Amino acid sequence: MAMFRHxxxxxxxxxxxxxxxxxxxxxxxxxxSRERAKYDNMADVFALIQTIQCLEKxxxxxxxxxxxxxxxxxxxxxxxxxxxxxxxxxEFPDLESFMKQYRLDCPAAVERIKDGRPITIRxxxxxxxxxxxxxxxxxxxxxxxxxLNIFAVDEIHPDLNELIATLNRMSxxxxxxxxxxLVKKWYCTCTPSxxxxx
Numbered sequence: 702m703a704m705f706r707h708x709x710x711x712x713x714x715x716x717x718x719x720x721x722x723x724x725x726x727x728x729x730x731x732x733x734s735r736e737r738a739k740y741d742n743m744a745d746v747f748a749l750i751q752t753i754q755c756l757e758k759x760x761x762x763x764x765x766x767x768x769x770x771x772x773x774x775x776x777x778x779x780x781x782x783x784x785x786x787x788x789x790x791x792e793f794p795d796l797e798s799f800m801k802q803y804r805l806d807c808p809a810a811v812e813r814i815k816d817g818r819p820i821t822i823r824x825x826x827x828x829x830x831x832x833x834x835x836x837x838x839x840x841x842x843x844x845x846x847x848x849l850n851i852f853a854v855d856e857i858h859p860d861l862n863e864l865i866a867t868l869n870r871m872s873x874x875x876x877x878x879x880x881x882x883l884v885k886k887w888y889c890t891c892t893p894s895x896x897x898x899x
Contacts (some may be wrong), residue, residue, distance in 0.1 A: 726891060742787040747782045750810050757809035760820070763862050763892070767821050774819035782816060815859040820866055832871050854891050861888045 731737040754778065760770045785796065793799040796814060799809070813820070843860050851857070865888055868874065868881045 739788070743799075745784045746781070746788055746799060748804070749777060749784055750800070750805055750807050750814075753777050753781065753813055754807035754810035757813055760808075761859060761862075761865045761889075763858060767866070771821045774813065778814065778817060778819070791859060821869060829871070829873060832867055835867045836864065836871075839867065858888075858891055861891060 730740050753774070756765070756770065756774055759765045760767075760774075765773075767839075785799075788799065789795075793802070796811065800804075800811070839860055843857060843864070846857055846860070861884065863886055865881075868884060874881060
């Protein structure tokens with residue numbers, strides 16, 4: 702601090718403000734244990750939404766293995782359902798009202814919560830056409846990137862990851878389906894430093 706001695710201090714720093722005790726007192730959000738539990742429950746819901754959002758982003762970036770993602774996401778979704786029942790009522794009848802009140806912007810978490818399952822778990826009941834359309838769309842996207850000479854792994858990898866996840870959700874495909882094995886081989890070729898566990 703001695704080296705800054707020669708720098709003049711502004712007037713507001715030189716004069717001492719009187720200490721105001723009311724500004725030093727603790728502010729409580731609750732008056733009783735019921736209100737405290739309410740705020741604790743809302744904090745849990747807020748934290749779970751943020752955590753699911755971060756997990757979804759990590760999976761999209763391939764920073765977490767599919768098996769780990771599935772286990773953690775399933776656990777978080779169960780915890781969210783239990784926690785949201787504690788705060789659900791007139792003030793927060795649904796997830797959207799809670800997110801609007803606390804200005805949460807977590808679209809991936811909302812989608813996952815509405816689906817009620819991790820993206821890696823198969824569920825193509827009545828959605829076979831949708832899954833087929835997604836697979837075709839992803840194949841076309843990857844082919845277009847390659848035709849445009851986009852060979853960067855970070856450009857192609859997310860689409861391959863999504864393609865594998867969509868193929869895995871299709872329960873109508875046999876387990877040894879050649880297309881799935883070929884896409885996994887492409888995926889492993891793109892990520893030589895990572896273990897290829899599916």
